[in-house]
Amino acid sequence: MKGKSTQIIASxxxxxxxSLERYHSINPPIYHASTVLFDDYAELKAVGQGQYDGFTYGTDGSPTQRAFEQAITELEGGYWTKAFPSGLLAITSVLQAFLQSGDHLLVCNSVYGPVRRFAKNLLEKFGVTTSYFPANAGADIANYIRPETRLILLESPGSNTFEIQDVPAIVKLAREHGILTAIDNTWATPLFFSPFRHGVDISIHSVTKYISGHSDVLLGSATVSEACYATFHKLCRSLEIFASQDACYLALRGLKTLTIRLKQHEASALALATWLEAQPAVDAVLHPALLSHPEHAIWQRDFDGSAGIFSFVLKPQYAEEALSRFVDSLELFAIGYSWGGFKSLVTAGKFAQSESSRYHDRWMVRLNVGLEDVTDLQEDVRRALAKL
Ligand SMILES: Cc1ncc(COP(=O)(O)O)c(C=O)c1O
Structure with a gap:
């Protein structure tokens, strides 16, 4: 008779x-494991010889993670996807994979803020220089390209100021110069913009946003073309990148309702943005699907829809004190970062980071339009505007 502790471990x-049961759940199972077991010595030996095609350790990911990555690869139309613990880590890993000392990185000036911090604090340390180009750039990006430019990082639209880049024009120039292009495709999701169809080499998502959709997951993804696979795989292998199994599971579950959620976010945001354009306190509404948006024609040409997040600029006579009264008066829009979830959120401030931005030094409000009834959201904003 074995001891109790032995019985517990073996039970x-x-x-x-x-011992795996024949049990086909409709969603993939979640595997919590650092150790993955082998059936016999022959399998262990195959691992050592690099001839085992199964999972060898927790950092290899799991079937849940692979299922998520496969789904994103298919939707994006790319070659290979890796899941990351966050969107920011997906972006910074792409930069680490494709840049080396002496290289120059070009980034749109509307980029997600922490990317600037990474460029300044880390890339610079490793001999990579970064410069920024106007977020509404197209072929004029030629003025910013240097002989040592290796990668162009796009974010279209920018997630605070919503400028649109002319991706086909930028890609054409980049290819002529042998430069890679990567895009943060979070706003559009794979449903509304297809980076690989437009010739982009790398597509990145903060899965945290629309794909997971419920503001309770942190996850990122980067999908690469076949030509970029070897370099990117080497980086991921070297860092043993993996993502939380629970996050991958929740993201896969969120993905199943992405189409219907995004349709609702799109309709509500567009209705609210259109209404806001007519409000006297509002100087400009920054939403690419509005006719008034400076790059509306490019958005219409390249995108298949619009998301539920946009900003508006207040008339110059409203100072920060008025802005804070507006924000604090909202009842349905909670104050908080991130977007893409079911609940409406608001942030506010001087978002335009670059002096060359159209809206530099202007007070702005960013609305993440959730899944509440749009008439209630509009009434909430109307009441808060009255407090300005
Ligand atoms: C456009 C964009 N990209 C990337 C990120 C980073 O994503 P995560 O929060 O998953 O790190 C964010 C986060 O707000 C974002 O807005």
């Missing part, structure tokens, strides 16, 4: 493949 589940 219930052996980890042998024969």
């Amino acid at each position: 219930g589940y052996s980890g042998k493949s024969t």
Whole structure:
């Protein structure tokens, strides 16, 4: 008779493949594991010889993570996807994979703020210089390209100021100069913009936003073309990148309702943006699907829809004190970062980071339009505007 502790360790589940039950849940199972078991010595030996095609350790990911990555690869139309613990880590890993000492990185000036911090604090340390180009750039990006430019990072539209880049024009120039292009495709999701169809080499998502959709997951993804696979795979392998199994599971579950959620976000945001344009306190509404948006024609040409987040600029006579009264008067829009979830959110400030931005030094409000009834959201904003 074995001791109680031995019985406990051996009880219930052996980890042998024969012990797996025939149980096909509609969603993939979640595997919590650092150790992954092998059936016999022959398998262990195959691992050592690099001839084992199964999972060898928790950092290899799991079937749940692979299922998520496969889904994103298919939707994006790319070659290979890696999941990351956050969107920012997906972006910074792409930069680490494709840049080396002496290289120059070109980034749109509307980029997600922490990317600037990474460029300043880390890329610079490793001999990579970064410069920024106007977020509404197209072929004029030629003025910013240097002989040592290796990568162009796009974010279209920018997630605070919503400028649109002419991606086909930028890609054409980049290819002529042998420069790679990567895009943060979070706003559009794979449903509304297809980076690879437009010739972009790398597509990145903060899955945290629309794809997971419920503001309770942090996850990122980067999808690469076949030509970029070897370099990117090497980086991921070297860092043993993996993502939380629970996050991958929740993201896959969120993905199933992305189409219908995004349709609702799109309709509500567009209705609210259109109404806001007519409000006397509002100087400009920054939403690419509005006719008034300076790059509306490019958005219409390249995108298949619009998301639920946009900003508006207050008339110059309203100072920060009025802005804070507006924000604090909202009842349905909670004050908080991030976007793409079911609940409406608001942030406010001077978002335009670059002096060359159209809206530099202007007070702005950013609305993440959730899944509440749009008439209630409009009434909430109307009441808060009255407090300005
Ligand atoms: C456009 C954009 N990209 C990337 C990120 C980073 O994503 P995560 O929060 O998953 O790190 C954000 C986060 O707000 C974002 O807005």
